[in-house]
Amino acid sequence: MTKTKKKYRRNMFSWILLTPSLLFMGIFLILPFLLLLILSFHDVDKYMNTLSTFSLSQYIEVFTSPFYLGTIRSTLWVALLTTVICIVLAYPAAYLLVRSPNQGTRTMFYILLVSPLLTSVVIRTFAWIVILAQNGLVNEVLMKLHLINQPLTLLWNMNAVIIAYVQVMLPFAVLPIATSLGEIAPNLRQASMILGAGRLRTFVKVTLPLTIPGMISGAVIVFSLAAGSYITPLLVGGRLQPFLPLSIYQQVMQVSNLPLGAAMSLTLLLFVGIVVGVLGWILKRWEGRMNG
Amino acid sequence: MSNITIQQVSREFGANTALKQVNLEVREGEFFSLLGPSGCGKTTLLNIIAGFLEPTTGEVLIGGREVTDLPPYRRDIGMVFQNYALFPHLSVFENVAYGLKVRKMPRADIRKRVEESLASVRLESFAARMPHQLSGGQQQRVAIARALAIKPKVLLLDEPLSNLDAKLRKEMQSELRSLQQSVGITTVLVTHDQEEALSLSDRIGILGNGELQQLGSPLDVYRRPANRFVAEFIGQVNLIEAKAVSASGSPAGVLTYQTAQYRLASGQPLSLSAASDPALTGKESVLFMLRPERIQLSPEHASEGTNQTEIQITDVSYAGNFLRIAGTLPGGGELVIQAPDPSFTVLPEPGQTLYARWAPEDLVPLV
Numbered sequence: 001m002t003k004t005k006k007k008y009r010r011n012m013f014s015w016i017l018l019t020p021s022l023l024f025m026g027i028f029l030i031l032p033f034l035l036l037l038i039l040s041f042h043d044v045d046k047y048m049n050t051l052s053t054f055s056l057s058q059y060i061e062v063f064t065s066p067f068y069l070g071t072i073r074s075t076l077w078v079a080l081l082t083t084v085i086c087i088v089l090a091y092p093a094a095y096l097l098v099r100s101p102n103q104g105t106r107t108m109f110y111i112l113l114v115s116p117l118l119t120s121v122v123i124r125t126f127a128w129i130v131i132l133a134q135n136g137l138v139n140e141v142l143m144k145l146h147l148i149n150q151p152l153t154l155l156w157n158m159n160a161v162i163i164a165y166v167q168v169m170l171p172f173a174v175l176p177i178a179t180s181l182g183e184i185a186p187n188l189r190q191a192s193m194i195l196g197a198g199r200l201r202t203f204v205k206v207t208l209p210l211t212i213p214g215m216i217s218g219a220v221i222v223f224s225l226a227a228g229s230y231i232t233p234l235l236v237g238g239r240l241q242p243f244l245p246l247s248i249y250q251q252v253m254q255v256s257n258l259p260l261g262a263a264m265s266l267t268l269l270l271f272v273g274i275v276v277g278v279l280g281w282i283l284k285r286w287e288g289r290m291n292g
Numbered sequence: 293m294s295n296i297t298i299q300q301v302s303r304e305f306g307a308n309t310a311l312k313q314v315n316l317e318v319r320e321g322e323f324f325s326l327l328g329p330s331g332c333g334k335t336t337l338l339n340i341i342a343g344f345l346e347p348t349t350g351e352v353l354i355g356g357r358e359v360t361d362l363p364p365y366r367r368d369i370g371m372v373f374q375n376y377a378l379f380p381h382l383s384v385f386e387n388v389a390y391g392l393k394v395r396k397m398p399r400a401d402i403r404k405r406v407e408e409s410l411a412s413v414r415l416e417s418f419a420a421r422m423p424h425q426l427s428g429g430q431q432q433r434v435a436i437a438r439a440l441a442i443k444p445k446v447l448l449l450d451e452p453l454s455n456l457d458a459k460l461r462k463e464m465q466s467e468l469r470s471l472q473q474s475v476g477i478t479t480v481l482v483t484h485d486q487e488e489a490l491s492l493s494d495r496i497g498i499l500g501n502g503e504l505q506q507l508g509s510p511l512d513v514y515r516r517p518a519n520r521f522v523a524e525f526i527g528q529v530n531l532i533e534a535k536a537v538s539a540s541g542s543p544a545g546v547l548t549y550q551t552a553q554y555r556l557a558s559g560q561p562l563s564l565s566a567a568s569d570p571a572l573t574g575k576e577s578v579l580f581m582l583r584p585e586r587i588q589l590s591p592e593h594a595s596e597g598t599n600q601t602e603i604q605i606t607d608v609s610y611a612g613n614f615l616r617i618a619g620t621l622p623g624g625g626e627l628v629i630q631a632p633d634p635s636f637t638v639l640p641e642p643g644q645t646l647y648a649r650w651a652p653e654d655l656v657p658l659v
């Protein structure tokens with residue numbers, strides 16, 4: 001058999017292996033996306049029936065209404081804040097996870113970290129209601145300690161959303177950071193120290209830069225999840241929060257304005273795509289610098 | 293420049309003892325090698341000198357100052373690691389400048405020092421490159437430049453050349469040696485390559501099972517190994533257990549022995565003559581070392597006497613500049629012989645009979 005023929009066969013084989021997942025992606029991701037795209041350019045009448053005419057009216061609505069612009073802004077802001085807090089909190093956790101001298105301790109940390117992912121996000125978020133409610137844990141304790149006279153309103157605002165988000169998404173930031181920490185050759189830290197750098201300097205100049213890929217991967221996951229979830233904001237923030245996924249949910253399920261919902265979805269996708277694209281570009285530049 | 297003193301250093305890992313009561317001094321300006329088989333504790337000892345590991349007991353002095361409790365970043369040591377350990381996110385220049393920036397040297401001085409250091413390893417034009425854009429040998433040279441740029445008191449090298457191919461390794465060895473001599477820095481090289489240790493070092497410390505087995509010049513450790521461990525580790529050897537016999541008529545300064553390990557055609561034990569040596573006085577049974585290259589082969593029997601025997605060749609391997617020949621004595625016992633390439637026009641073949649002999653001085657007693 002000639003070389004090209006062999007290569008052709010190998011290629012064919014790969015394609016056959018790929019077919020099921022490609023089909024799945026095609027039917028359940030690409031196709032719905034295209035339908036959503038088409039839908040977003042349709043007009044609606046005043047009873048919210050989708051008309052067969054096409055226009056940019058839905059996008060004009062999204063990008064001119066001060067309410068929707070504010071919603072976009074606060075959605076991105078909340079996602080950004082969640083991402084930053086997650087990365088900052090995840091770093092020490094990842095450090096502990098990787099650098100614990102004892103294998104048993106490491107395994108325990110892993111289980112602690114991953115086990116919340118085994119319960120549904122709804123249950124995890126409900127826990128925050130129990131903690132933050134008017135008669136919840138935090139208020140009860142503060143009242144008993146006579147630090148406050150009136151229960152504080154801790155729920156139904158964006159702070160509650162961010163708190164719940166951080167808790168829910170922390171593992172997604174810890175794992176990639178831990179991975180890239182684990183990949184640093186131990187003698188790079190030794191090299192830094194023998195050259196005279198103390199622990200802090202070694203961390204800032206060697207460890208931290210080498211975990212940038214892990215931090216970016218974590219940020220991409222957390223940011224996308226934070227900008228795109230609606231269960232958590234709905235449960236702890238309430239349905240009135242200016243939050244794009246909530247607005248989409250309302251347009252589709254309550255107002256039944258499907259084209260507007262579609263346009264908002266694609267707008268959200270666009271912004272998340274831009275952020276992820278920029279982060280990905282930084283990652284690629286950084287890795288190119290290090291590995292060619 | 294400073295000497296390094298290691299006093300009674302032991303190190304345990306749980307139940308496992310990696311170093312036992314090691315005492316040694318590396319002299320000022322000396323090129324010192326730590327040689328030993330894998331797992332004997334070389335890296336452990338080097339890491340104790342560098343401060344990455346604490347000794348369980350004992351102390352380390354650099355330039356007469358006790359450093360046992362100092363962290364690595366206060367010890368002023370240059371170190372080169374086995375896999376180079378260049379910072380992958382920093383350019384060659386930044387790698388070499390790293391230790392100088394830590395020392396808060398003015399910018400202009402840093403530039404000058406980095407250029408000097410890179411020039412000393414002939415990599416002036418590579419300053420702007422990233423480590424991944426260099427070959428293994430170039431990376432190793434950058435690592436050496438980085439270690440020397442801080443003008444450390446001592447230089448430690450942990451198997452710095454083991455990842456390089458044979459030819460490059462030879463080049464780097466001589467480069468390393470001449471660099472060390474021009475800088476005059478006290479250097480400790482860890483290696484398990486005996487040839488590297490022999491050809492580069494002023495002195496060698498041989499570690500085995502966590503203990504210092506011998507400390508001496510390359511000539512000492514090769515020609516007068518302190519014990520069986522060293523003899524077997526450095527080069528190939530024939531080890532011969534022999535018993536003293538009182539022989540009349542042997543020349544002055546020569547002692548006679550017999551070994552049951554080697555037997556002649558008649559079944560008689562082989563007679564040996566060894567040069568008299570303080571280590572031999574009053575000893576009944578002795579272990580002798582006979583280096584393969586000390587044995588001479590000839591096609592004819594020279595004469596009767598000791599230190600010679602007929603052997604039947606069992607194996608010949610040709611290594612270019614020498615041949616390694618194995619042969620057995622007619623009554624039993626195997627000898628390994630190394631002969632220089634020019635000594636045979638036609639290579640000997642298995643089955644052939646040759647005659648081996650050696651001088652009394654070639655039998656080195658091991659204690």
Ligand SMILES: Nc1ncnc2c1ncn2[C@@H]1O[C@H](COP(=O)(O)OP(=O)(O)OP(=O)(O)O)[C@@H](O)[C@H]1O
Pocket residue numbers: 305308309310328329330331332333334335336337484
């Ligand atoms: N961190 C550690 N924990 C437990 N045992 C260790 C540790 N480091 C080394 N050892 C043990 O100590 C002994 C000496 O190890 P060391 O790394 O010093 O050997 P080495 O002479 O450098 O060997 P090599 O030539 O293979 O590098 C070995 O038996 C090793 O298993």
Ligand SMILES: [Mg+2]
Pocket residue numbers: 334335336
């Ligand atoms: Mg080692």
